[in-house]
Amino acid sequence: MARLKALLLEPETNRLDRLEQGYERIDRRVGSPDRLEQATADVLVEALRRAEVARHRELAQAIAPVVVAAIQSEIRNSRDMMVEALYPITGRLVSAAVANAFRELVASINQRIDTMLSARQWRWRLKSWTSGRPISEIALAETARPMLRRLLLLERKSGVLVGSWARDPVQMQNADLVSGLIAAITEFASSVFEAQHGELRTLDLGVSQIIMRASPNFIIAGEVTGVMSPADEREADAAFVRYLNELRLGEPTTGRQVEQVALSILHDDPSTPRRNGFGFWVLAAAIGALLLFFGMRSVMHWNIERGARTAFEDNIARTPQLSAFPIDLTFDHASGTMSLRGLSNDSQATKTLAEAVQAAAPSYKLTTNVQTVTTLAQSEQRQNTIEHLRAEGVKADERIAALQKQLADVQATVQEASRNASQTSQSISQRLATTSAATDKELEAIKAQLNTPRARLFAAIAGRAVFFHTGEATTDDPNAANVIAAIAPILRETGLGLRVVGYADQTGTVAINRRIARERAEFVAKLFQQAGIPSRQLILASRAYSPIAADKAQDQDRRVSFEMLNASDEAR
Structure with missing residues (x-):
């Protein structure tokens, strides 16, 4: 029977158990007045939180009348306490709002002055030039024009926004929040000044102000920026x-009507430029004439420069020996001069080039600063001469060694003869004296040939060079000081000239290699000058790439070597 009862009544039993559990949950939550109050508070809080996120506008419209009524009631019941409590806070808020508004105004004015991209800002600058007033003062006066930012229509008692x-x-x-606050503040001011029949009409917010007019049922409030003149106030009031006289409580009000009221007042938009006076146009004409003058002057300079460059390029194209060297033509229009700078291997071709450029621009003065350098063929010829002199020096050394050996043989023979034949000592002595005299004369002749200034300088520079690292124009090579110490005394004593030749390896462009080779030659020339050698004895040359390393180890290619000057170079 128990089993049969359980099978027959199982659905009803389960339902009763669920109902009993639900009842117990409800009893635990709202079974007593305290639990009911707590549960209701939790439900309201959660509902208000969801409404604030999903239905903010509807929640504000629903709560605004209650909030306004509560504020009005509290103000009526505790008027003195509200005034004493709100006055310090309102004062600080107003001060902070005014200070912040001025900071924002100054930042905005500075930003507009700095950008200077609009016609209105250029008009401010022109007014500053003509009137002598600071541009910030003019900008502040211009931006102080009144402008209506927004217009609100609300019910007086509830603060509900009707139109905007x-x-x-x-x-x-x-x-919605602003509407409720305006209604509350208006009602507070009306209750405070009720005995004097006063009514609040303006709220100063620092950067803007609220102008208001009220009827028994409605309040219309407009937010205005700038400074309103008495005429503007009368226009807005009217x-x-x-x-307000046309409105009736309960009648529908559209945003179009509020917009028509807004557009009928303060219609002078500060973005619309006003008419400029005669002084502005005179100044504009003067500036235009000045710009025209400078434009014509620039065109004249461009025409002169174009003619001179055309002549320069045509002459370079007709002279192949000049096209292989860097020559540049520069202009200084302020002083009316031109300058030719660079390198050349033909002084006559350089002179012809200068005459052609001067003829193309006769009104400008031409200065020429072109260094004449030797070509690769001339350099190879001089290198062959150096090799020949070096070979002659080797031959002279061999002759000296042979003579010294011959002298030693003669001395040995004499000594042997003096030991074996004392009777022939006189004849041997005469022979020895004759041979020694001839040998001394020949030695003196060879020494005199090797002791000339040019021979001494050649011997000093032979096989010597200063080496550099990749891409550098300075060196920490310890051998550099030894090279300078070996050559400088001979240059100082003889007064001869020396060509300092800079080289680069095969990496990099020709222009870069020429520049760095030149800088390396200038670095070694400075070392000579520090050793007391005047710059007039040094001729600098740059050869971009002239390998001396057979195994492609380019460390020896980045160098500065030295060359003897020929007779014509010494004369110059």
């Missing part, structure tokens, strides 16, 4: 009063 208009839609995000 805004110049920028972003300004309407907090319209438009507000006229519109």
Whole structure:
């Protein structure tokens, strides 16, 4: 029977168990007045939180009348306490708002002055030039023109927003809150000054102000930036009063009507430029004439430069020996001069080039600073001469060694003859004296040939060079000081000239190799000058690449070597 009962009544038993559990949960939550109050508070808080996120506008419209009524009731019941409590806070808030508004105004003015991209900002600058007033003062005066930012129409008692208009839609995000505050503040001011029959008409917010007009049922409030003149105030007052007189409580109100009221007042948009006076146009004409003058002058300079460069390029194209060397033509229009700078291997071709450029621009003075250098063929010829002199020096050394050996043989023979034949000592002595005299004369002749200034300088520079690292124009080679110490005394004593030749390896472009080779030659020339050698004895040359390393180890290619000057170079 128990089993049969359980099978027959199982659904009803389960339902009763669930109902009993649900009842127990409800009893635990709202079974007593305290638990009911707590549960209701939790539900309201959660509902308000969800409504704030999902239905913010509807929640504000629903709560605004209750909040306004509560504020009004509290103000009426505790008027003195509210004044004493709010006055310090309001004072600090107003001070902070005013200070922040001025900071934002100054930052905005500075930003507009710095950009100078609009016609209005250029007009401010021209007014500053003509009037002598600072541009910030003019900008502040221009930006102080009144402009209506938004207009709100609300019910007086509840503070509910009936209609609105805004110049920028972003300004309407907090319209409901502003409407409630305006209604509360208006009601507070009316109750405080009720005995004097006063009514609040303006709220100063620092950067802007709220102008208001009220009827028994409605309040119309507009947010205005800038400074309103008495005429502007009268115009706004007339438009507000006229519109309030046409309204009736309960009648539908559209945003179009509020927009028409907004557009009927303060219609002078500060973005619209005003007419400029005669002084502005005179100044504009003067500036235009000045710009025209400088434009014509620039065109004249461009024409002169184009003619001179055309002549320069044509002459270079007709002279192949010049096209292989860097020659540049520069202009200084302020002083009316031209300058030819660079390297050349033909002085006559350089002179012809200078005459052609001068003829193309006769009104400019031409200065020429072109260094004449030797070509590769001339360098090879001089290198062959050096090798020949070096070979002659080797031959002279061999002759000296042979003579010294011959002298030693003669001395040995004499000594042997003096030991074996004392009777022939006189004849041997005469022979020895004759041979020694001839040998001494020949030695003196060879020494005199090798002791000339040019021979001494050649011997000093033969096989010597200063080497550099990759891409560098300075060196820490310890052998550099020895090279300078070996050559400098001979240059100082003889007064001869020396060619200092810089080389680069095969990496890099020709222009870069020429520049760095030149810088290396200048570095070694400075070492000679520090050793007391005047710059007039040194001729610098740059050869981009002339390998001396057979195994492609380019360390020996990055060098500065030295060459003897020929007779014509010494004369120059």
